[in-house]
Each structure stands twice: as structure tokens, then as C-alpha cells.
Amino acid sequence: MKKIIVSAQVNGEPVESLASPRRTLLEWLRDDLRLTGSKEGCSNGNCGACTVLLEGKPVLSCLVMAFEAEGQKITTVEGIATSPNRLSALQSAFVSEGGLQCGFCTPGFVVAATALLEKIPHPSEPEIRLHIANNLCRCTGYDKIIKAVEKAAEAGK
Amino acid sequence: MDSPDFFISRPHSLAEALQALAIPGVRPLAGGTDLIPQWREGRREIRGMVDLKHVPELQIASFQPATGARIGSALALSDLYALPWLAQHYGGVDDAARLIGGWQIQNRASLGGNLCNGSPSADSAPPLIAHEGVAEIVSPQGSRTVPLEDFFTSPGKTKLGPYELLLAVNLPAPRPHAASAFLRFIPRAEMDIAVASVAAHVQLDAAREKILVATIALGAVAPTPVRAIEAEAVLIGQIPSDKLLAAAAAQAMLAAKPIDDVRGSAAYREHLVEVLTVRVLKIALERARRAS
Helix, strand or coil, X not given: CCCEEEEEXXXXXXXXXXXXXXXXXHHHHHHHCCXXXXXXXXXXXXXXXXXXXXXXXXXXXXXXXXXXHCXXXXXXHHHCCCECCECCHHHHHHHHHCXXXXXXXXXXXXXXXXXXXXXXXXXXXXXXXXXXCCCCCCCCCCHHHHHHHHHHHXXXX | CCCCCCEEECCCCHHHHHHHHCCCCEEEXXXXXXXXXXXXXXXXXXXXXXXHHHCHHHHXXXXXXXXXXXXXXXXXXXXXXXXXXXXXXXXXXXXXXXXXXXXXXXXXCEHHHHHHCCCCCCCCHHHHHHCCCEEEEEECCEEEEEEHHHCEEECCEECCCCCCEEEEEEECCCCCCEEEEEEEECCCCCCCCCCEEEEEEEEECCCCCCEEEEEEEEECCCCCCEECHHHHHHHCCCCCCHHHHHHHHHHHHHHCCCCCECCECHHHHHXXXXXXXXXXXXXXXXXXXXXC
């Protein structure tokens, strides 16, 4: 099948890459751009492990076609740290609060929560729960994830 | 193995979009949150997609107190509920838009997709029907309108013809002292598909005592979203009371024709309709009392 060229900005860098028209954004990011931080947990929009930011808004990359990324700004979990050796306040809070165990869901939560703190710098617990509802975790029981978000919000004061 | 070419298009005008949609097997793509998983799981065969999100007419969201609202079919739900007039004048639609999926899904999913997917449990349908919303449909042949109450025909099917496109949803001008609300029952707090849902739109008289107008719509309890006409009749001209709401709710149960399925039994769904009708009427009435 004839491939198409997708030109987008990924984690601040211009990218031009060939993609099959049938590719999802998740597949393009992982398999073509080798950004394997975003995970394929369900491929049908239920788990949020594939969450990336598209024009600053969290979306499920398994439900976006690669061709839709044309001309768009994308941030993956690889683009969340402020510099290569410095985790963001949110990422540090995930570590200090124990907001992860196996870590598979973590990239999706980190991206979604990063977007949440941009939208609502000091979210209440119900607001946090509402905004991460599209993300599933099988290990932690969510409490420590919520605490990590609250801690990061504190740090932002 | 050679796979056939997959047609993709990103039109910037309605005419371009309709032209692309004239290709057999090519489907419109707004948020893709239904189309993409259905296609990938083999539940829907398609030969290509037309990305509608760059057609200006499909991204409109306008409101005038005198004429009502016009919502482009491909507008993302989160862009829609960011508009203050939605919660203020069409509260039930705002309730539903914030319930569909989760935040990530709401940043892509649209009213158009939710309606055209044709699920009887479509969350946006009951409140849009309760507001007597109208679907504006276009095709190469011209345009037509269909009241949303008549839009759904059977599970997964709507009145949309093969080469037609849902252009916009139009909602009437808000009435004085009127408001709507929407509730659904799901196993978790978010994300699930409705087991049963109810929307109500009520208008009170100038003294905010008597119900002048009431529209009630049910979701997930029949082959299509349905209006609970008998329940509406109970309320009109009456002063709200617990007894009145209970009587309306009992009638709403009669409009429900649910089935047993993985999400719940028919009996439980009927029970939910009764409970949700009372609750949603209370919320709508409270909002109506506060509305100008």
C-alpha cells in the first residue's frame, strides 16, 4: 500500500516520516518514530495507556489516525521531563509517592495528569479523579497516583 | 499479501467532503472514537476515511437567545462544553457531553459521531431529544432536517442515507424558566456505557410553580432512544410534588422496552428508569426555578 508522509512536531522537534494510511498515531509513534513510551493497553479507548497530548490536549493515540497528526503538535511521555536528567515535578511526585508499580499505565497517567495541572493548577480530589477517569491502573488502586498529582500541585504553588 | 489502498482525505470545504464521501465504503471521520475501534476490530468494513475536522461548517458552535443553538457535527465535545451557554441553556446536553467516555475521549468525540453511530445508549441523544433538537443533513442532492426524536431507526441505524452527512444539530431558543438535566446509570463512576439513562426538559410558569412544558427522553432501554410521552402528560399543568414525580416516573417505565443483556436485566433497567426519572426531574426543576 502506498505510504503517505506525515509532517508534525513531536516533543518540540519537527518530524517528517512515512506512514501507512491505516496506521494509528500510537503505531506511528511507537513503531515508526521509536517513541515507545506510549503503551498499547487495549487499542479501543478504554485504558488510556496510549495517552499523548495533541495540540496540548490529552487524547488516546490508539484512536487517532497517523494521517490526522499532519501539521499538529504532539507531546508524548518522552517530552514531559523538563530536560534529559530532570524529571518534572509531577514525575518526581510519582516516584516519591509510589504512584506506580509495574509502570505500564504510568506514561498515560503522567501525560494526562500533566495536562490536568496545566488546566487546573490546584485540582480537588474529585477533579483529579474526573480528569484521570480515562486511565486505568491494575496495580496501585489509584490512591497513590492521586496523591502524586496532589503533591505535584503543591510543588507548583 | 497485498492490501488494497486505503483512501484518505482532509477536505477544507463541505463540497469537497461530500465529494469524497460519494466513494463507496469511505466513512466520515470526526473524533474516530467509535469508527476506529469498530474498524480495527473488524466490526465495520471501510475502504477509507474523510477527516471532517477541517471543514468550517462542521465546527460551528453558535447561540443566540432568540434563535437557539447550532452545533457543528464534528465539533469536539470538550470544545462544546467549554461554551458557557451550553450549561446555562441546555444543561442536559452539557451533562451528557461531560459524561461521554473520559477527558481524552471528549477531546475528540463529537455529537455527530455519537448520534450517527446510532447506539440506543448514545448519551447525547436523550437530552438533545428532550430539547426537541433537529438534525440538519446535507448531501450532493441538497439538504433536509429530521427531528432527533425520529433520527434513530433501530440499534446502530439512523435515517442518514448512504451519501448523506450530518451537518449540524439545531436546538430551539431557550424558553423562560426552563431547564434540562441528564442522568445515566453505569457500574463505575465514569467511562461505561449506560445501562439506562433519562433526560428531562421542563418549563415552569412565570410564578415558577406550575409545569408548563415537560419533555422526557430515555436512553438504553429500547431499540432507539425514546420519548416518555405518557410521563410528560402526567406533569403538564401540575405543581411539582414528590407524588407527582413518582407518578410520572411510573409512566416513564411504560415507555421503556428494555432487553436483558450483559449490562443489565430488563427488569433492572425498568427500575432504573423509574429512579432516574424522579432524580432527573428534580434536578431539571431546580435548575428551571433558578433560570431566567
